[in-house]
Amino acid sequence: MKICAITMVHKDYWALNQWYEHFGGHIGHENLYIVSHGYDPEIQRICPKASVITIPRDELKHFDRVRMRLINGFQSGLNNIYDWVIQTDADELICFNPNKYPSFQALFESTSAPALFALGLNLAEIEGDAPLEEGEKVFPSRNVAAVTGNYSKAWAVRKALPLRWHGVFCGHRKTADFPFEMPDDVFLVHLKHANSEALKETNAVRQSVADSVGEDWSVNGWAKPDFHAKRFFRKLAAAKELPWDDAVAYGYEQIRDNPVRDPERGIVKPPFINYVCRTILPEWFADV
Template sequence: MVYRDYWALSRWYAHHARFLGAENLYVVAHGADPKIAQICPGASVITVPRETLEGFDRVRAEMLDGFAAGLHKVYDWVIRLDADELLCVDPLVFPDLHAAFAAQDVPVVTALGFDVAEMAGDAPIKDGPVLAQRRQIAFSGHYSKAVAARRPIPFQLHGVRVALKRLESFPFHMPRGLFLAHLKYANLAAVEEGNRVRMDIASGEGTGLPGLGWKHADEDALKFYETFGGKKVFDWERSEQHAYDTLSVKPSRVERFNLVKARALKLVHRTELPARFGDQG
């Protein structure tokens, strides 16, 4: 689901159209916007009204859960991502996304997430795969999200909601070599434009609007870059091993929401993405 965020959407479309086929992509446009169809030719664009943002998170979640349930009637797996998220594989583990999912026999897959950051001195980003141009990344518990399901199941708070009686037994699986690349901070020019939109929306009238993360988006972005730059630098093998060993086990099982999700741990290291990822993004 998307509102503006054109640069991120363009990379989301280019990446997933290449690996999954444009005909298998669905974009929910939050308000009429002909530019979305121009950015995503071949994808199915579904427009929903933008008359009110009250109860935004709840309404959005329920609508997307319902839409995903319909897609499960015709697809083996339904992948659910934000416009600034890419599902990627390590080519040393899986040749492509099809192979990654063919190897899974679980109801829900969680991907190991990382933030991609623009660093001081980086050239302005050009058309083409992001991960060839932005290789500084930091693994993130927050963005290690449930990304795909084999049957209808509600997604919530980066995890999935299950029956209370299955809360302790529901399988949590994070395949080694499957990653969620979060692009929000990979393009500083797009960050600045997106923050203006977010702050304008969050400052509007009504209840249940997006929260403080949108209202103070510029401050949050500055804090992110400061924190990112202050992380310890590990080599890829050490960083990925530590992140996977930490986040692929002992998921949060939150009784209040009947929720199963990766722990939103903050890791102290960052690393450089190997060049073999460079044709993705």
């Protein structure tokens, strides 16, 4: 089985290094494709064995929609070569319990669905966590997370199905029957809040982008990024804490059992429920 992964990035070097090492360790670094938004030799340095595709960074207004069409176009092309294409943001990792799935291939062989979703976990750095050293993997040092519908995204396709608004575009007539496949023990982990030093750098870049575009910029979390970060940590602290097994069961109940089927836009996606609960990751995450 041939599997690849694709992402698009501008700076965000710490998260990109985590993405590169995580997916490269599972499916081979040569099967990674990175779309660099603007020429940046640092990306090739961080990801020396990946294929880096550079696109111009000269027009940012309405770019989120352009970005969605662009990366889905690359994904569609890769679907002609690979059996499965993984598509995530650079600060998102797909993690599965190794006791259930020994590899991505075993995971994909276990399903007949055309696309897969994963239960979302928003990983956090909390008070008392030691700073991460350069090149250090995140999971041995971070284990507090919020279960979230917002990041229970579609992340892999076996056909040229566009990913949109955290879900799958399957066509206006197919939303009622399209499978919302979210396998047990598979998680999409969002890393944005897991490294406070990297978060400062990322927020500075996002604020600069929002300021340069002005009032037409509407990408959530980019305008006023410091406000969004403070709100995340405040709501994480206030969320109900549950043991891992209970948190996952509750997350599936709230998210997997309630997909959003939108025939007007032809989209099947997770419900945008943030801060379902807070939990501590099990030890197996340290080895993923």
